[in-house]
Amino acid sequence: MEATINNENFYQYKGKHKGILGWLLTTDHKRIGIMYLAAMITFFVVAMFIGFFMRLELLTPGQTLMKPEVYNALFTLHGVIMIFLFIVPGLPAVFGNFFLPIMIGAKDVSFPRLNLLSWYLYMAGAILAVVSLFTGGGLPDTGWTFYVPYSIRSTSNVSTALFAAFILGFSSIVTGLNFIVTIHRLRCKGMTWFKMPLFVWGLYSTAWIQILATPVVGITLLLVIFERFFGIGVFDPALGGDPILFQHLFWIYSHPAVYIMILPAMGLVSEIIPTFAKKTIFGYGPIAMSSLAIAFVGYLVWGHHMFTSGISDTSRAIFSLLTFIVAIPSGIKIFNWIATLYKGSIEVRTPLIFVMVFIFVFSIGGLTGLVLGSLNTDIHVTDTYYVVAHFHYVMFGGMGTLFFGGLHYWFPKMFGKMFNEKVANFSVVLFMIGFNILYFPMFIMGYLGMPRRYYDFLPEFQIYHQISTIGSWVLVTAILIMIINLIVALKNGKKAGSDPWGGTTLEWTIPSPPPLENFDIEPEVTKGPYDRV
Amino acid sequence: MNSSIAQQTDATFIFITAVSVVLLLIVTITMIYFVIRYNKKRHPVAEQISGNTTIEVIWTLIPFVLVMIMFFMSYSGFKNLRNAPSDAMTITVTGKMWKWTFDYENGKQTDTLYVPLNKPIKMAIKSADVNHSFFIPHYRVKEDAIPGRTNYLWFNPIELGYWDIACAEYCGLQHAYMYSKVIVMPEAKFWDWYNTKTDTTAIVKDSLTTKVDSIQKK
Numbered sequence: 186m187e188a189t190i191n192n193e194n195f196y197q198y199k200g201k202h203k204g205i206l207g208w209l210l211t212t213d214h215k216r217i218g219i220m221y222l223a224a225m226i227t228f229f230v231v232a233m234f235i236g237f238f239m240r241l242e243l244l245t246p247g248q249t250l251m252k253p254e255v256y257n258a259l260f261t262l263h264g265v266i267m268i269f270l271f272i273v274p275g276l277p278a279v280f281g282n283f284f285l286p287i288m289i290g291a292k293d294v295s296f297p298r299l300n301l302l303s304w305y306l307y308m309a310g311a312i313l314a315v316v317s318l319f320t321g322g323g324l325p326d327t328g329w330t331f332y333v334p335y336s337i338r339s340t341s342n343v344s345t346a347l348f349a350a351f352i353l354g355f356s357s358i359v360t361g362l363n364f365i366v367t368i369h370r371l372r373c374k375g376m377t378w379f380k381m382p383l384f385v386w387g388l389y390s391t392a393w394i395q396i397l398a399t400p401v402v403g404i405t406l407l408l409v410i411f412e413r414f415f416g417i418g419v420f421d422p423a424l425g426g427d428p429i430l431f432q433h434l435f436w437i438y439s440h441p442a443v444y445i446m447i448l449p450a451m452g453l454v455s456e457i458i459p460t461f462a463k464k465t466i467f468g469y470g471p472i473a474m475s476s477l478a479i480a481f482v483g484y485l486v487w488g489h490h491m492f493t494s495g496i497s498d499t500s501r502a503i504f505s506l507l508t509f510i511v512a513i514p515s516g517i518k519i520f521n522w523i524a525t526l527y528k529g530s531i532e533v534r535t536p537l538i539f540v541m542v543f544i545f546v547f548s549i550g551g552l553t554g555l556v557l558g559s560l561n562t563d564i565h566v567t568d569t570y571y572v573v574a575h576f577h578y579v580m581f582g583g584m585g586t587l588f589f590g591g592l593h594y595w596f597p598k599m600f601g602k603m604f605n606e607k608v609a610n611f612s613v614v615l616f617m618i619g620f621n622i623l624y625f626p627m628f629i630m631g632y633l634g635m636p637r638r639y640y641d642f643l644p645e646f647q648i649y650h651q652i653s654t655i656g657s658w659v660l661v662t663a664i665l666i667m668i669i670n671l672i673v674a675l676k677n678g679k680k681a682g683s684d685p686w687g688g689t690t691l692e693w694t695i696p697s698p699p700p701l702e703n704f705d706i707e708p709e710v711t712k713g714p715y716d717r718v
Numbered sequence: 719m720n721s722s723i724a725q726q727t728d729a730t731f732i733f734i735t736a737v738s739v740v741l742l743l744i745v746t747i748t749m750i751y752f753v754i755r756y757n758k759k760r761h762p763v764a765e766q767i768s769g770n771t772t773i774e775v776i777w778t779l780i781p782f783v784l785v786m787i788m789f790f791m792s793y794s795g796f797k798n799l800r801n802a803p804s805d806a807m808t809i810t811v812t813g814k815m816w817k818w819t820f821d822y823e824n825g826k827q828t829d830t831l832y833v834p835l836n837k838p839i840k841m842a843i844k845s846a847d848v849n850h851s852f853f854i855p856h857y858r859v860k861e862d863a864i865p866g867r868t869n870y871l872w873f874n875p876i877e878l879g880y881w882d883i884a885c886a887e888y889c890g891l892q893h894a895y896m897y898s899k900v901i902v903m904p905e906a907k908f909w910d911w912y913n914t915k916t917d918t919t920a921i922v923k924d925s926l927t928t929k930v931d932s933i934q935k936k
Binding site: 253254257326327328332333334335338339422423427428429462463464465466467468469470471493494495498501502505506509510512513516517519520521523524526527528529530531532533537541544545548549552553555556559560561562564565567568569632633634636637638639640641642643713716717718 | 726727730731734735738741742745746748749750752753756757758761762763764765766767768769770773774777778781782785786788789791792793795796797799800847848849851853855856858859860861862864865866867869882884885886887888889890891892893894895897
């Protein structure tokens with residue numbers, strides 16, 4: 186029976202349903218991954234252009250393009266779409282879905298129907314977020330953090346946006362649960378815990394955060410909705426509630442969410458480097474364990490978002506200490522990656538260039554995080570552009586770069602086609618240049634006292650804003666070239682073999698694109714994921 | 719002595735940033751060097767090295783020591799930054815969409831913060847509506863204004879002049895325009911002003927420019 190489906194990849198497979206229904210009703214983890222990919226690239230491009238227009242507004246002082254209420258709505262939308270629809274779910278939903286089962290030698294995830302449900306929850310949340318724009322009292326204008334009491338008082342359509350984020354949370358929980366069970370139950374013969382690819386370790390750590398932390402923000406957002414409609418008085422100080430409580434609950438989720446974003450990205454780096462260095466990973470154990478350490482300590486540092494909120498000085502000191510400690514495992518990973526390059530036989534191909542850009546940009550993001558974990562300096566720079574620069578370096582430079590890096594790495598496997606590498610390499614280099622022109626000036630103006638979420642600015646900050654805006658033009662150009670290059674490859678790309686890069690993990694042992702159930706014969710693993718001897 | 723607070727913050731910032739730049743250069747240069755040195759053409763066969771415990775311990779301990787130094791440096795700065803001297807003068811500031819109001823102990827009320835030279839100032843920070851954040855970049859201090867509670871910060875004005883006060887927590891439509899100024903006056907002039915009965919905001923506002931000018935001339 187296996188022999189008959191051997192030549193057919195999962196795109197060609199004819200199931201119960203044909204055409205579009207074959208996608209919308211599929212339970213194939215690969216098709217679901219592709220559907221996430223299509224949705225996420227769309228949302229990313231929308232939010233990118235929102236950011237582009239925000240930067241354009243800040244080109245000159247006073248009104249350049251739009252009124253302050255529009256600007257306030259745009260930074261809210263940019264944040265909500267990027268965080269809830271792209272950065273947090275991105276890597277697990279797209280590459281986790283497509284590659285997790287393949288990398289552990291399984292036919293699918295443990296609960297394929299639940300997997301489809303999580304896609305529908307994601308789309309429902311996304312549609313609700315769009316609905317919030319066109320209904321009710323106008324565009325939500327609270328920022329993606331929804332801080333009370335402003336989010337209670339605002340007459341704009343905050344409740345719908347909150348509910349959208351709540352639903353998206355469910356999608357995340359369901360995906361996390363599915364992945365944990367899949368990793369525990371469906372590893373193929375010989376795939377012991379320490380023979381799992383490091384991307385799987387990243388997903389595993391992330392999945393635990395998803396199911397443990399997301400419910401906290403879910404209930405918190407729901408309470409804000411109740412507060413808006415019924416005045417229950419949990420957060421509203423006028424009714425005896427506590428606005429600080431909201432900040433605690435919000436960051437108990439939203440700080441670990443940073444690690445939800447970054448751990449799979451770090452896992453991806455650990456895949457790409459051995460492939461192009463033609464070498465086993467240096468320090469498999471420390472890299473895997475540092476993922477768990479980050480996931481665990483990452484729970485205990487939320488208070489560093491609240492160093493100026495009025496929480497006690499003692500708790501500020503404890504949160505600061507823990508924040509410094511969480512920096513260490515990230516450092517360990519970077520050192521091990523560099524060490525993996527040592528005495529390798531390195532082929533500089535597009536995905537490796539992405540990783541090199543990632544290491545440079547993410548290191549800047551991580552290291553500037555030390556200034557924010559440090560108590561006295563954070564008090565000065567918190568809520569300024571310094572923070573804006575920091576989290577764009579970490580999230581966009583980290584997860585964002587690796588999202589596109591992963592897309593280039595696995596593009597031949599997912600679609601069976603190769604892209605034009607010269608164009609891709611050009612776009613990555615341009616990406617890095619634009620990125621730094623856009624975000625680096627923000628560190629400087631932040632330290633000089635430019636607060637964030639400002640529609641306007643004092644004359645002394647104009648030069649930094651202008652450089653930054655010019656950077657945004659370069660960056661957008663680079664991303665568009667990158668995406669168009671891939672779309673062209675979808676149509677005209679050369680056929681990719683099963684292992685175009687010379688990788689060692691299981692996904693490179695099966696045809697590109699993979700057949701419906703991935704493996705004709707259940708694989709058996711006898712050596713480490715990156716072993717070449 | 720107290721002037722050292724902003725300087726201490728800057729010193730912590732410079733120390734952390736300097737260490738960071740060194741680490742960034744080490745990581746980036748090593749990475750690029752390896753990619754060139756061990757390029758496929760120069761180094762056709764990779765050596766399979768799967769790890770080294772000694773090295774793992776070293777590069778765990780060095781960052782640990784570095785971040786602990788950073789922590790203690792920032793913590794000692796933070797203690798000074800949080801604990802106002804007992805002779806500090808308390809001024810209440812209330813944030814309200816989208817302006818700051820300052821209340822002095824003798825009942826005077828202004829929309830600009832007037833303070834005497836060399837007198838530590840403790841701000842009691844309140845909000846009348848949503849969250850704001852009282853931010854004086856020049857003194858490197860900031861603390862949120864949260865409805866229903868009073869937060870504190872303090873600073874020591876050791877030079878004459880005037881500096882911006884900004885709102886650093888997003889508070890709606892005019893958030894970007896919620897600026898005020900802190901004006902540091904010579905002691906005698908301040909107490910003259912403080913003890914005059916004409917304490918309405920309007921008059922203070924009118925005389926703002928002349929006051930600033932006279933400070934500049936001095």
